[in-house]
Structures are given as C-alpha cells and as structure tokens.
Amino acid sequence: MEEKEYFLKLTSVLKEELTSDSLKTHFEQFEKVCELARIIINHSELYGLEKRKCEHEMELEESKKIVGGFFGQLNPNYFNKFKRIMANKQRINGSNTKYYRTKYYRTKYIPIKQLNKKENESSVSLRGNIDIFYNETVEDAYTIVHEIYHTFNHLYGQESILRDFLGESTTITAELLFGDYLQSKQIINSETAKIEKRNRVISTYNDAWGVIFEKNLINIYKKHHRLDRKILEDYLESFDKDSIEYKVFSERGKHYLNSIMDSDYPCLTFPKRQRYVLGTLIAFDFYQRIKENPEKIKDLFYLTDVLGHAQATYKEDLSFLSSLDIPFIKDNNIIVNDEVITRLENSFSQELSSIKLEKIYLTKNKQVNLAF
Numbered sequence: 001m002e003e004k005e006y007f008l009k010l011t012s013v014l015k016e017e018l019t020s021d022s023l024k025t026h027f028e029q030f031e032k033v034c035e036l037a038r039i040i041i042n043h044s045e046l047y048g049l050e051k052r053k054c055e056h057e058m059e060l061e062e063s064k065k066i067v068g069g070f071f072g073q074l075n076p077n078y079f080n081k082f083k084r085i086m087a088n089k090q091r092i093n094g095s096n097t098k099y100y101r102t103k104y105y106r107t108k109y110i111p112i113k114q115l116n117k118k119e120n121e122s123s124v125s126l127r128g129n130i131d132i133f134y135n136e137t138v139e140d141a142y143t144i145v146h147e148i149y150h151t152f153n154h155l156y157g158q159e160s161i162l163r164d165f166l167g168e169s170t171t172i173t174a175e176l177l178f179g180d181y182l183q184s185k186q187i188i189n190s191e192t193a194k195i196e197k198r199n200r201v202i203s204t205y206n207d208a209w210g211v212i213f214e215k216n217l218i219n220i221y222k223k224h225h226r227l228d229r230k231i232l233e234d235y236l237e238s239f240d241k242d243s244i245e246y247k248v249f250s251e252r253g254k255h256y257l258n259s260i261m262d263s264d265y266p267c268l269t270f271p272k273r274q275r276y277v278l279g280t281l282i283a284f285d286f287y288q289r290i291k292e293n294p295e296k297i298k299d300l301f302y303l304t305d306v307l308g309h310a311q312a313t314y315k316e317d318l319s320f321l322s323s324l325d326i327p328f329i330k331d332n333n334i335i336v337n338d339e340v341i342t343r344l345e346n347s348f349s350q351e352l353s354s355i356k357l358e359k360i361y362l363t364k365n366k367q368v369n370l371a372f
C-alpha cells in the first residue's frame with residue numbers, strides 16, 4: 001500500500017471505529033483503562049525485554065494429562081468439563097439444543113510455525129472451536145489451561161461487555177495457579193515457572209503500550225481530523241527525546257500502526273489488548289489473595305460463572321461483582337481511584353520482583369529513527 005493510501009485508510013478506520021456502537025462502552029471507559037495501563041508501563045525496566053523460549057520439552061499428550069491433574073485438584077466440575085472437551089463430548093455452553101445436531105466443542109492441535117506469529121494465536125471461537133498451537137514444551141500445558149478455562153465462561157455465539165473487560169483475568173489467574181501446581185508436583189523447576197510468568201508480563205507490557213498508543217492516535221485524529229506522516233512526526237517531536245514515550249513511539253510506532261492495518265478488516269486493537277492489561281492486573285491481585293487465603297479461590301469460581309452470563313444480565317452481574325472485592329469494580333461501576341491504583345501497583349510490583357528481568361534487547365528490525 002502506498003503511503004498516501006495507507007494514511008487515508010488509517011484515517012477512515014479511526015473515523016468508523018469512533019462511531020461504532022459496539023465500542024461505545026470501550027470509549028466511555030478508555031481513560032480509566034489507560035490509567036490502569038500506566039501502572040504497567042511505568043515499569044520502564046520492562047522496556048526492550050523479549051520473551052524467552054521455553055526449554056522444558058514435553059510431549060503434547062503428557063501436557064494434556066498434567067492439565068487434567070490440575071483441573072482435578074482445582075474444581076471437580078472443571079475437571080469433568082475438561083475430560084468431556086478432550087473427548088469432543090462437551091456441549092457448547094448456551095448452544096440451542098433444539099437444533100437437530102447438538103454442537104460440541106472441537107479442539108484442534110496445530111504445530112507452531114515460528115515464522116508467522118499472527119497465525120500462532122491459540123483461541124476459543126464464538127462457535128466453540130478451540131485452536132491450540134503447540135510446540136511440545138510445557139508451554140503447551142499452560143496454553144491448554146488458558147484456552148480450556150475460557151470455555152468455562154464461554155457462551156455460544158455471544159459476546160458480552162463484562163467478558164470483554166474481564167475475560168482474561170480468570171484465565172491468567174489459572175495460569176499462575178498452574179505454575180504453582182507444576183512446581184508442587186516437581187514437574188518444572190522454579191526457573192521455568194519464572195520464564196512463563198515473565199513471558200506473560202512482557203506480552204502484557206506490549207499490550208499496555210498498544211492501548212496507550214491508540215489513545216494517543218485517537219487524540220491526534222480528533223485534533224486534526226486526519227492522519228499522515230507529518231502529523232505523527234510532529235507529535236513525536238513533542239516528546240522529550242530521552243523519554244520512554246519517545247522511544248516506544250519511534251521504535252514501535254510502526255508496529256502498533258501495522259497491528260491496526262495488517263488485517264482483512266483493519267480495526268483498533270485496544271479492545272483486545274486491554275483484556276490482557278486488565279486481566280494481568282486483576283490476576284496478580286487475585287493470585288496473591290488466594291495465596292494468603294485459599295478460601296478466596298471461591299471468588300475466582302464466582303467470577304468465572306458471572307462471566308459466562310449473557311449480556312442481558314449486565315447490571316445485576318456488575319452489582320454481584322461489586323461484592324467480590326475485584327479492585328476496580330465498586331458500587332456497580334468501574335471505578336479507578338488512587339486506592340485501586342495503589343493496590344494494583346503493589347501486586348504488580350510484587351510479582352515483577354519474583355521474576356528475573358535481565359535484559360535481552362530487541363535486535364531485529366530495530367528502528368531508531370522516526371518509523372511511522
């Protein structure tokens with residue numbers, strides 16, 4: 001795509017997204033979400049870190065077996081569901097049984113092709129197709145825990161605002177608990193568990209910047225009613241050259257722009273990214289409270305249940321969640337105040353200090369000049 005065409009397209013994507021009904025709540029809450037994302041990006045020691053490859057080899061079948069053991073210990077209902085899913089015998093939550101053909105979750109295992117990161121994203125589709133990308137390491141077990149946990153609050157063909165905001169908090173909490181389970185069974189050592197947690201943090205850090213990047217982009221668009229290279233470069237010049245903002249926007253700006261544009265249906269990515277930002281923050285908080293008081297695991301199960309509701313019960317659900325001590329859900333609303341930020345900042349810092357963060361800087365495609 002030529003540059004002029006590229007920016008015209010980008011401008012029209014923003015224009016369309018800003019008036020989209022499905023993103024109304026997202027835009028209403030965007031400022032608060034950015035405040036939460038800043039908790040993560042304020043940790044500049046995370047800048048430039050790359051994910052590390054998991055070295056702990058494990059056959060896929062072994063990973064499935066271990067995950068079964070974990071769900072068995074966590075919750076008998078989840079274990080039964082997991083077993084049925086593995087056998088393709090679990091009916092999809094909320095699917096209409098009046099149909100002649102009952103619908104079941106279908107799990108597909110796909111070997112990871114290192115070349116195309118975008119196609120290596122494991123997921124559960126709205127219609128119950130579970131794609132697990134695997135590489136025969138213990139990471140596969142983490143992936144299975146994460147994706148299968150999504151089915152516990154998945155609803156056939158339906159999206160919901162609450163799931164959109166909180167949908168990753170339960171799965172990431174499950175990952176953290178799984179890391180402890182693996183260590184308690186001496187399946188992995190603490191080093192491997194740290195790498196997995198570290199990889200999660202690094203990917204969330206990138207998402208947090210993606211959220212902030214798109215917030216800035218929207219502000220620029222609102223000011224100029226269009227976007228082009230000159231406008232973006234002028235904006236970049238407004239930052240101090242030594243600031244982390246300057247570094248991120250100049251070195252990663254193009255990456256974040258392309259993540260909007262590199263799709264058959266170009267769209268803003270912050271709705272997806274913020275799920276991981278909020279998810280990681282809540283998960284770290286949850287995880288620490290469960291460690292202090294194992295009874296708190298019930299709150300995780302309650303939250304999982306509520307996230308499995310249809311959009312229609314949004315108001316009641318929000319009011320129930322207010323009783324669960326989830327950091328920014330209070331008084332039937334999403335509230336971000338100093339108290340919330342301090343609490344989440346504390347749990348985030350605490351988890352960060354439990355993992356090693358030695359720097360392995362980005363080497364490929366490093367663009368220090370204006371890279372829009």
Ligand SMILES: [Zn+2]
Nearest residue numbers: 146150168171
């Ligand atoms: Zn997920």
